[in-house]
Amino acid sequence: MNAKRLLGIAVAAPALFAVVYCGSSDSTPPTVPTPAPTAGPTAPPVLGPLHCDPTPPPLYGFRMKVHQNSGNRKTIDATPQVIDMDGYCQATGQDGRFCYTRLEGNPQREDCDAMAVGVAPDTGRYGPRWLFDSAPCGDIPAGGSGCNNHPDNQFLVIAKGTGRVAACATQDVPIADGGSRCGECRISPASGRCQ
Numbered sequence: 313m314n315a316k317r318l319l320g321i322a323v324a325a326p327a328l329f330a331v332v333y334c335g336s337s338d339s340t341p342p343t344v345p346t347p348a349p350t351a352g353p354t355a356p357p358v359l360g361p362l363h364c365d366p367t368p369p370p371l372y373g374f375r376m377k378v379h380q381n382s383g384n385r386k387t388i389d390a391t392p393q394v395i396d397m398d399g400y401c402q403a404t405g406q407d408g409r410f411c412y413t414r415l416e417g418n419p420q421r422e423d424c425d426a427m428a429v430g431v432a433p434d435t436g437r438y439g440p441r442w443l444f445d446s447a448p449c450g451d452i453p454a455g456g457s458g459c460n461n462h463p464d465n466q467f468l469v470i471a472k473g474t475g476r477v478a479a480c481a482t483q484d485v486p487i488a489d490g491g492s493r494c495g496e497c498r499i500s501p502a503s504g505r506c507q
Contacts, residue, residue, distance in 0.1 A: 362426055362438075363420060364424035364427050366400060368394045368427055369396070369397035369398070369488070370397070370487055370488040370491065371393070371428050371481055371485055371488065371491060372393045372492075374391060374393065374440070374479050374494070374495025375393055375412075375495070376389070376477075376496065378499070378506060379468060384473060385471075385472050386504075387470055388469050388506070390439075390440050390479030390495050391412060391467065392412070392425050392481070393410045393412060394412075395491070396410065404418075413427070425438075425439075426439065428481070428485065429481045430482030430485045432461075432482070434449075439465070440466065440467065440479035440480050440494075440495075441480045442459055442477065442478070443494075444457065444475050444476070444478075446478075449469060452472050456472070456473060457473025457475045458471070458472060458473065458475075467479075473500075474499065477497045478496045480493055480495075
């Protein structure tokens with residue numbers, strides 16, 4: 313091998329090694345992937361403005377009923393009723409001394425019910441606070457009695473066993489003379505109705 317060729321190989325080999333070894337990497341340090349966030353407590357829903365015209369008069373109470381009956385497990389519905397003040401019931405297409413905030417199917421019904429009842433302090437959602445035998449709803453013990461807030465609707469609650477289920481409006485909503493802040497439903501596995 314001649315000296316020129318040997319010198320060329322000696323000079324080219326380190327340069328070739330640098331290109332092959334380094335490739336096209338840049339000078340930024342490698343990134344370490346961050347762990348995925350873990351599920352934490354769910355934030356209360358953002359409460360928007362309510363649209364209800366005319367606004368409901370003071371709350372008279374709740375009409376309580378078993379919405380779904382599965383024997384030991386029941387879904388209870390609490391519908392607010394208001395007094396007829398200044399012709400409110402007639403203005404909303406109803407009769408009587410007491411009426412619902414709006415008739416079923418009215419697009420303002422949900423907002424009007426929310427106005428009449430307020431925000432449940434335990435969930436931060438519009439609707440009543442639910443109690444079972446005077447204790448707040450929570451985890452129902454296996455085979456026991458109690459209630460859980462409905463996941464989608466604060467005007468519904470899931471109850472099991474035998475006991476007294478109550479739906480209560482917040483302290484800041486007005487109550488009519490002779491009315492009640494809470495409605496009550498006594499349930500048992502044998503009964504499909506509020507007693």
